[in-house]
Amino acid sequence: MRPTNNKKKKPVILVTNDDGIMAPGIRHLIKLMSSLGEVVVVAPDKPQSGMGHAITITTPLRLEHIVINEKQVEYSCSGTPVDCVKLAVNKILHKKPDLLVSGINHGSNSSINVIYSGTMSAAVEGSIENIPSIGFSLLDYSFDTDFHPSDKFMLAIAAKVLKNGLPERTCLNVNIPITKKIKGVKVCRQAHAYWADEYDERKDPHHNKYYWLTGEFVNDDKGKDTDEWALKNGYISVVPVQYDFTAHHAISKLKNLEE
Amino acid sequence: MRPTNNKKKKPVILVTNDDGIMAPGIRHLIKLMSSLGEVVVVAPDKPQSGMGHAITITTPLRLEHIVINEKQVEYSCSGTPVDCVKLAVNKILHKKPDLLVSGINHGSNSSINVIYSGTMSAAVEGSIENIPSIGFSLLDYSFDTDFHPSDKFMLAIAAKVLKNGLPERTCLNVNIPITKKIKGVKVCRQAHAYWADEYDERKDPHHNKYYWLTGEFVNDDKGKDTDEWALKNGYISVVPVQYDFTAHHAISKLKNLEE
Numbered sequence: 091m092r093p094t095n096n097k098k099k100k101p102v103i104l105v106t107n108d109d110g111i112m113a114p115g116i117r118h119l120i121k122l123m124s125s126l127g128e129v130v131v132v133a134p135d136k137p138q139s140g141m142g143h144a145i146t147i148t149t150p151l152r153l154e155h156i157v158i159n160e161k162q163v164e165y166s167c168s169g170t171p172v173d174c175v176k177l178a179v180n181k182i183l184h185k186k187p188d189l190l191v192s193g194i195n196h197g198s199n200s201s202i203n204v205i206y207s208g209t210m211s212a213a214v215e216g217s218i219e220n221i222p223s224i225g226f227s228l229l230d231y232s233f234d235t236d237f238h239p240s241d242k243f244m245l246a247i248a249a250k251v252l253k254n255g256l257p258e259r260t261c262l263n264v265n266i267p268i269t270k271k272i273k274g275v276k277v278c279r280q281a282h283a284y285w286a287d288e289y290d291e292r293k294d295p296h297h298n299k300y301y302w303l304t305g306e307f308v309n310d311d312k313g314k315d316t317d318e319w320a321l322k323n324g325y326i327s328v329v330p331v332q333y334d335f336t337a338h339h340a341i342s343k344l345k346n347l348e349e
Numbered sequence: 350m351r352p353t354n355n356k357k358k359k360p361v362i363l364v365t366n367d368d369g370i371m372a373p374g375i376r377h378l379i380k381l382m383s384s385l386g387e388v389v390v391v392a393p394d395k396p397q398s399g400m401g402h403a404i405t406i407t408t409p410l411r412l413e414h415i416v417i418n419e420k421q422v423e424y425s426c427s428g429t430p431v432d433c434v435k436l437a438v439n440k441i442l443h444k445k446p447d448l449l450v451s452g453i454n455h456g457s458n459s460s461i462n463v464i465y466s467g468t469m470s471a472a473v474e475g476s477i478e479n480i481p482s483i484g485f486s487l488l489d490y491s492f493d494t495d496f497h498p499s500d501k502f503m504l505a506i507a508a509k510v511l512k513n514g515l516p517e518r519t520c521l522n523v524n525i526p527i528t529k530k531i532k533g534v535k536v537c538r539q540a541h542a543y544w545a546d547e548y549d550e551r552k553d554p555h556h557n558k559y560y561w562l563t564g565e566f567v568n569d570d571k572g573k574d575t576d577e578w579a580l581k582n583g584y585i586s587v588v589p590v591q592y593d594f595t596a597h598h599a600i601s602k603l604k605n606l607e608e
Contacts, residue, residue: 142402150559257599274608300409330599336538337591340516
């Protein structure tokens with residue numbers, strides 16, 4: 091028989107990010123999530139932006155117990171955001187949490203940015219492991235930014251996902267516009283935008299060339315059902331993200347490759 | 350007016366991988382592709398397996414010109430497979446190649462492995478940049494493996510893609526079974542399989558714990574239209590891969606999140 095006090099148990103919420111365990115974004119998210127459940131933090135010990143869905147296989151991983159606030163268990167991890175999720179489930183929680191939240195990222199993960207994002211890779215890994223998972227990002231790279239305007243929206247989304255779960259094999263990519271007056275929340279598709287890459291070419295003191303990746307974000311997709319439209323118009327965008335990469339519509343077009 | 354000798358020009362084929370520029374897999378692929386066009390190689394200077402779609406943003410990137418065979422231009426790159434593609438297009442070719450091939454990876458990139466794969470991230474980045482792109486992987490981790498049994502199939506796939514291109518916003522994930530008698534080529538969907546992760550926990554000489562990621566690949570998806578079925582039955586699997594991560598079918602199910 092199931093114990094009757096199960097309903098009274100607080101849900102377990104795993105919090106991670108890609109900007110590192112001391113970034114203001116994750117500290118804010120930890121505070122917010124503490125009102126919804128028992129928070130456990132496993133986050134990178136250093137910035138891991140742009141890590142995509144990387145995992146660490148050629149070097150060993152380390153976990154360090156950290157005490158910042160005695161209300162929650164916190165570990166810093168030497169690996170990527172995906173490593174953090176895998177280690178949290180296997181070596182710290184020893185079970186799946188009821189919810190995984192990643193972020194709040196300092197900067198946008200809308201549109202094509204989702205593929206490069208360490209924040210979202212943690213959420214995607216959560217969905218692969220059947221954990222209801224959400225990535226939160228604010229469109230402001232500054233560490234001095236104000237996260238408060240979106241608090242009630244983030245809490246509402248997290249509470250609904252805790253209560254209802256998510257469609258099978260999906261997680262949520264939530265992006266937040268920079269404004270004090272958020273108009274609301276729109277569920278969207280990812281815009282077909284891209285980065286026009288450029289490289290800043292320099293020479294080191296030994297006269298050897300090196301390169302910094304830069305570039306410009308270009309959005310030719312004017313669809314009103316896109317995340318870019320929602321964000322430009324003052325709404326929080328919520329894109330359901332899947333980890334089945336198959337282009338199902340293309341299979342029938344490629345039969346000429348069969349032998 | 351277009352120059353009339355355009356048709357006689359050899360196509361430019363960019364070759365990269367994630368096992369590093371000296372891995373036997375890429376050396377074999379370079380030889381193969383040389384029969385189809387003018388090969389330019391830009392590949393990581395060290396193994397980059399499991400790097401997913403990572404890009405390098407917190408450290409500068411380096412390129413080094415390498416002469417192995419005077420027939421082709423080769424550069425090693427200090428970054429990830431995605432960095433290699435971006436740098437090749439922007440700083441070496443100064444244009445899009447006619448074809449991008451990545452691999453031959455030493456080990457499987459079928460099913461869920463595609464999301465962790467550096468080999469496939471290079472091909473996906475190619476498709477983001479509108480370059481017809483293919484990732485090749487052989488299901489054998491050994492560096493002493495024999496790549497020859499699949500030569501004619503790899504050449505046929507590459508030649509067809511060079512001639513016909515690929516459906517918009519897709520690239521190909523080609524996996525090759527370990528057998529001397531390949532039965533043929535099947536165009537498939539990615540199987541819904543997963544890794545049951547485990548960590549090998551050890552102590553260093555200073556008595557501090559560290560972890561190695563291990564685990565077991567679990568496939569409960571018995572579909573005969575999957576890559577796993579094709580590979581188990583002696584066929585090369587070809588999965589068209591897309592970079593739009595939107596779970597379009599889930600959008601209507603999530604309208605309760607809107608405010």
